Amino acid sequence: MKNPKEEKTFVLVKPDGVRKGLIGEIIKRFEQRDLKIVALEMFESTHEAMDAHYPKDDAWLTRIGEKTKHTYEKYGYDIVKDFGTTENVEIGKVVRTWLMDFMTSAPMVRMVVEGVHAVDMVRKIVGPTMPYLAEMGTIRGDYSADSPAIANAEKRAVFNLVHASETPEEAAHEIEHWFGKSPIFKYPRFGIDA
Numbered sequence: 001m002k003n004p005k006e007e008k009t010f011v012l013v014k015p016d017g018v019r020k021g022l023i024g025e026i027i028k029r030f031e032q033r034d035l036k037i038v039a040l041e042m043f044e045s046t047h048e049a050m051d052a053h054y055p056k057d058d059a060w061l062t063r064i065g066e067k068t069k070h071t072y073e074k075y076g077y078d079i080v081k082d083f084g085t086t087e088n089v090e091i092g093k094v095v096r097t098w099l100m101d102f103m104t105s106a107p108m109v110r111m112v113v114e115g116v117h118a119v120d121m122v123r124k125i126v127g128p129t130m131p132y133l134a135e136m137g138t139i140r141g142d143y144s145a146d147s148p149a150i151a152n153a154e155k156r157a158v159f160n161l162v163h164a165s166e167t168p169e170e171a172a173h174e175i176e177h178w179f180g181k182s183p184i185f186k187y188p189r190f191g192i193d194a
């Protein structure tokens with residue numbers, strides 16, 4: 001059994017977070033919640049690397065389609081007008097191509113964040129996918145108001161500042177993908193480990 005304090009998750013500050021000058025603010029919010037940054041780097045992604053990062057199975061595409069439809073149905077927008085279909089998987093595929101363009105549009109910052117329940121804690125600090133639904137106090141709720149209703153009409157991804165792994169298994173896969181042979185550091189944080 002691993003030490004619970006050593007759970008790790010993967011975080012990306014997306015291009016909008018970097019361009020809004022929020023790198024420091026985002027890191028601060030993890031650190032102030034007793035989470036430890038154990039790897040950190042600015043970089044530019046390629047389409048290929050992003051393609052390998054985001055899942056492309058039907059379950060994932062369906063989930064994206066469902067989240068999108070939720071907003072369209074709630075506010076009475078016409079999904080066929082923006083996507084040409086009502087099929088979740090097809091909507092998911094279109095969103096995925098916009099996501100590739102967005103994630104390669106400016107540098108990003110990648111990091112590994114460690115701590116108790118790091119995966120769930122970081123997701124909570126980041127807030128839900130759609131910023132317009134995110135509570136104030138979350139990163140997405142405090143610094144973005146984007147919605148698929150605007151984003152999809154403009155044929156682009158939702159700008160929501162941060163990517164964070166959803167499960168420990170996804171985190172392990174993403175840490176391997178983005179840090180591979182790069183070092184993950186170990187150090188005792190004052191007040192937490194020492």
Ligand code: ADP
Binds near residue numbers: 064068095151158166
């Ligand atoms: P999360 O990033 O919260 O884990 P998802 O895995 O569901 O969310 O989606 C991945 C990313 O795809 C989101 O962060 C967002 O940038 C983008 N996205 C999701 N749904 C839409 C949509 N309907 N329109 C545009 N972009 C979307």
